[in-house]
Amino acid sequence: MEKNRLSEFLIEKSLVITAIFSIIIILLIVLFILMEGFPAFEDYGFFRFLFGMNWAPSDGEFGVFAMIIGSIYVTLLSLIMAVPLSLLCAIFMAEVAPNSIRRILKPVIETLSGIPSVVYGFFGLIVLVPIIRTNFGGTGFSMFTAALILTVMVLPTIITISQDSLRAVPHEYREASFGLGATNWQTIRHVIFPAALPGIITSIILGMGRAIGETLAAIMIAGNVVQIPGSIFDPVRTLTANIALEMGYATGLHYNALFGTAIVLFLIIIILLLIANYIQHKYKVDVGGGYL
């Protein structure tokens, strides 16, 4: 039996390593980005970098505050538009649409989250920007245009995952509710939606992650002007756009400052994830002992 216990032990340990691997990679990523970005904080000063209003690498100004606001505004605006629409559509797909339609539509929607963001960028540039310009004035490049495109890019992510969590609600709950004479809408509102809430919150988090992390599409239509936008029709520059825009040409402190931008972006995402996990924990349905 000795050989058996040894091989069991070895297998378990190797599996532990694969499990911790994802954490090791994150530490590696953080380490490398910190290494490249830290000089910027050191020479330029962390708070001057974080809260500086002016970003002009050629004369040594590296303030990213306007871009932090830009990124957050664009992400929030796109979520405000995307979340209601995608949840209604997810409920339509999960609860209302007949099986045949669902079986065709679900893969199509999932495919849309597989479309490269460059295509969304060009779609925005050629179709959306002129429309926004003629109807709302300005140059057409604006936070609103970027948010519109991000909304469309985020819809598939939220719809697919919310729909799965809605359908994962045990069928018994549906039967029990119908058995008491509840209508389809009452069953969704009082039983299915609350039970699927943790999954739905996860989908919104992932959607938010995708929106704040979007680069190539944002560059083409946000206008990339370093400013805190007055109205939603002002052009704006997001953190990701800043990195992608200037990475090709940056040298010296400018290069480090771009990695500093990546660190700031990373911090914002971690904070958003922690908040979301907390909410998810609070809403988690305490499925205690019992039978179900």
Place this chain on the structure above:
Amino acid sequence: MRGLKSQKIISPKTSQKIMNAIFIISGIITILILVLILGYILIMGLPVVNLEFIFANPIDSGASGGIFQMIVSSIYVTLIAGIVATPLGVGAAVYLVEYAGEGKITKLTRFGAETLASIPSIVYGLFGLAFFVVAIGLGWSLLSGGLVLAIMALPTIFQVSEVTISSIPSSYREGSYGLGATKWQTIYRVVLPAAIPGIVTGVILGMTRVISEAAAVMFAVGSSLSMPLSIFDPGRPLPLHLYILATEGISLENAYGTAAVLVIIVLVLTFVSNYLVDKYQRKIMGR
């Protein structure tokens, strides 16, 4: 048991009709918007796509000729991602579900996977350059690009495998333990075979997630036009080719053609994974 009268102004029946209408309308609007984009790509792209476009090599940096090299690069890079990420993702899922239970490592790994899934692809691009290309010295090659994509595919493969393995009924495991099997024998002989369809779906979803990445591989894969002979040569996967054709104004038509080919590949992969999920769920639930 005296009956109580309903005090609600709108009766449940009418609110049901109203809400049903709202769901249907919003469903149709959303789907129309999404299909509009898919249609936009296919209409703009398909005229360019024919057998010659797919199997010919690009001429004068992609302005004409085909995209065969790009398809080969994409296959190389996605396969590397799958081969590297699958054992890691499945191994982590097996450990979490079978060994760790709700311990500290589980929470940490789950949070790790969630963070990896929400890191913007541009940050992956920087990391790919700084770590794989420079630090490890793999240089600009399909391998560096593939490894970056492996990290991006890892969370998806891990999360889907974890759900699949934990949905395997514990009665399977008890049956195997009952016959004196060790933990690993149970996992290897009973749990994994039952979870294979779910895991395969997870791998396909992971690959679909990374096949359309341009920003992540931009600085790692070298974007060279010539046919890659081995994984140590640089190459230019489809999304990167699409990005360069579009932004350098080389040829917008070919850019849309490349996008159309990519969309078709993703469409096929997604339909396959959905079919697998349906078949797998019907088998497990016996619905």
Place this chain on the structure above:
Amino acid sequence: MNSEFKGIIVIAICIILAYLFINPGASYERIDVVGSTSVQPLVEKLAENFTSSHEDIRIYVQGGGSGMGIRSTKQGLANIGMSSKELSSTEKKNLTEITIGKEGIVIAVSNQNNIKDLSIEQIKNIFNGKITNWKEVGGNDKEIHVITREEGSGTRSAFESIVMDDTKIKDSAIVQSSTESVKQSVASDPGAIGFVSFAHMNDDVKPISVDGVSPSEKTITNEEYVLQRPFIFLIKGEPSKFAKEFLSWIKSPAGTEIIKKEKIIPVK
């Protein structure tokens, strides 16, 4: 199909896959050329022609921007760096520069814009924000929307050094990350103005003559048209035998013929 048989098939597939992946292919000399995305299309065509007559050499051309070209050459990652802007003194340190061509920068407006000519002074004041309406330069009454490239792009730094002298491009200018997106932005907005490299010009947008001189191969070659920027190759220390061969071939008639075909002005 019993399990042994299946096992053999699986192993066979792995071996084929491994061979396909790992084999280093024919032995060949590899040259990595990295740098400015505006130089990349030209160098790709040069490499395509050069390698067709030199089977044993493979040239991998990739973009990433001038800064990436400079950095990779300094780190020894790339054999040849590409830059589309004059290098600053720090950037130039221990790199030898070889100018292979010059490209014109065209001031472009929408086809619906009736402006035909602008002076350098007018262009400067439009881009730095002093002039904000087309009627101030003889156009119709419409707000001017300035479209520029991102900080550090070769096209932009050349434009800034020639046109802007001490003033800055206004902060509210829309920034686009590539020649094509600048061109698309200008094409779709009657009030827009931007700068596009000569090789990328097509009839989507209308070129403007500068101080009466309209951009053409002739006016750029004899430097009558002032708005132009160099395509520079960067080498660190002694180039390899094959790299030298490639560089001399570019200066040969065959090389200059291709450069001309790409609407870039060859430099002896």
Place this chain on the structure above:
Amino acid sequence: MMNRIEVENLNVYFGDSHILKDINTEISKNTVTALIGPSGCGKSTFIRTINRMNDLIPSFSRTGNVYLDGEDVYDPKMDVVDLRKKVGMVFQKPNPFPKSIYENVAYGLKIHGITDDDAISARVEESLRSAALWDEVEDKLDNSAMGLSGGQQQRLCIARTIANNPEVILMDEPCSALDPISTTKVEDLIHKLKKDYTILIVTHNMQQATRVSKYTSFFLNGEIIESNLTDKLFVDPKDSKTEDYITGRFG
């Protein structure tokens, strides 16, 4: 004894498999009727046809009629919501909502528009008492229903159904997942309920049938072989197949 439910040559199909064949029977008011038979004989499908729960299954189709107090259940004018309010159902696996005990019982009242809290809490207490669960949960009404034992959960489901003030209660093998003690508690409950409700109970357990029901129908391969007073059916069954089944020779 006025008939509460009449069924006239009812045939039920799922896709092309013929589940119930020419069912004709009457269920009288305020009595307990047991439906027995081997698994897969269609007894569960039968009671799910009465409150139209089978409508949830896409491949379901039927001919013939089911009358509740004289009204045809499948008449398009009949509103499914009102039907299911009148005909409550308790499922084989206890399925309380992932909500508190109080919320579970109050659910039926709230969805039918009752908003007066005092009326609701009074009805909740009433229902829990009549489900013989009040003493066990009185002080933890806000705890999650998931924390209850199997027997308690099933009685909670019964309380939830009674709160809706139905006329008929359908029970689909309510005790098959319960231990003997909880089963007797549920059976005592059924005895208490029969004076106010018409109860149909599907069961595998023939002793349970004799203990709780007044009438019994024996189902086999989608047909009713024999229906009679429970005592008569178990003492001298008319049909040989019934006799074989209740003496345990098959099924």
